[in-house]
Amino acid sequence: MKYITDFRIFPLGDSAITVDFGNIIDEDINLNVLARYQQLTNDPVEGVIEIVPAYSSLTLHYDMLAISKNIPKGQLAYNWMHEEIGRRFQQPLALQENNGALVKIPVCYDTFFAPDLKSLADSKGMSCEEIVQLHLSKQYRVYMLGFLPGFAYLGQVDDKLATPRKSQPVEVAAGSIGIAGRQTGIYPIVSPGGWHIIGRTPVHLFDSDKENPALLKPGDSVQFVSITLNEFESY
């Protein structure tokens, strides 16, 4: 576990600011992102509306007018925010290795739910069964939520499964499990998407009626468990 002090701060338009630890998918970096997210949640920066942690970056959306009211006249809200974040991120952190839950997610890999399994297997010179076994072979870290309500970006899949996104998005059913690059993810709701779909879960990843609507949170681990078509239907 590394405590990372090397980061870059840049604006995301005039009402948000991003801190970037490097453009990579890396567990240590993601742990730092989540620890900083926690730090800023526990001790909020005035004028910050919300914070969006991602793979290797953290973005703070802020109310520039609220900030301007509280800083010396003539100073830009962005400059104040940049300095404040820089200062906060010099403060040491208590990094926790394992504070996430292990969530088992049943997946039916039947071709009925896996429109891209055969083509993926063919492109890799493997059988469908081998692809499924590789996908089941490890636990995945939830790096971030984004894209759609409750969509969890999981990583990283075995190198042998890595495959670029489709060039054109297609309609993807809710519960679909996809692969893109070395990421795997679950579509919580029906949506256009460019990931290769290899199975489907009957579990609801996002329930708008719940106070905590998203099943997964960053830092959780996911273990996929294979189920049959019958088990899916009676789930």
Add this chain to the structure above:
Amino acid sequence: MNLRVIKGGILDSVQDNGRYGYQHLGVNPGGAMDRLSAQIANILVGNSLNDAVIELHFPASEFFFEQPALISISGADFMASINGDEVPSHQPILVSKFSLLQFYRMKAGARAYLSVRGGFDLPVWFNSYSTNLKAMAGGYKGRILQKDDEIGIQSDEVLASILGKKEYQVLPWKADIGWEDTHVTELLALPGNEWEQLTASSKESLEQASFMITSHSDRMGYRLSGQLLSPTSKEELVSSAVSFGTVQLLPDGQLIVLMADHQTTGGYPRVAHVISAHHSRLAQLNPGERIQFKLCDHALAESLKAKQQQHVLQLEYACKFKLEGMGIMPR
């Protein structure tokens, strides 16, 4: 008593200033595309700035008032009428029980906002009335408005007594929005983090050329068509946050401007960000129109936003004063 939808429009939904605090769960802020116009519609009837309004696209819904109400329409001009008589935008209108509100023609702009004094009697989902069509939550049953929908509105006896026997009455003051150029296609933008990754000629094109808003444009984003732009490197970006107004470079060399229903995160290069003060004019543009980007700095972006806010607050003050003069007290 209710506001009843007697004919559904193409894409009319309940919105407010957006749902914040849930982007870390992938729930986007949504909200009115043209927040400024939504706020002006609220101000005109004495609502708070963040009350729910109905965002209308053309062809718009038709509404029937089952009780007297104080309403206003701001944003796009769809030639609103009450019981067949044309009524103006940006002015408060008292309507009697059994009034019919219709919209005839798309005269200017892309989105109109209907406010009703007292707001709408709807459940709040995650601190906001905004309709999240993807999550099918918020607003009116998480969906666009349809024929026979009934939305509860507050009753206020003062309104009926002012109206007397009149079917409707346009109140004699108008929101002065002359300070906001409502139809300008030049958009100021801050350079994005991947601006420097554009080739020199692409940077020049982005600032000099105009881009057409294509028909693949909706509440999520505007796909643009124009000169192809290219990055100097093909390095893929890991997903990170994006925002309303973010201009992304797509793999095919075209641009997309993210709008109210944008994804919370994305992985395409962020070459620019339209400044907040110009989101309103951006939201009033239609497919087929051309836009030009002009880069600016934070100093200008922040001062334009502050100026806009000042006008909003002045308008709010003036309208409250006028309404009180008619016996319509602050809520």
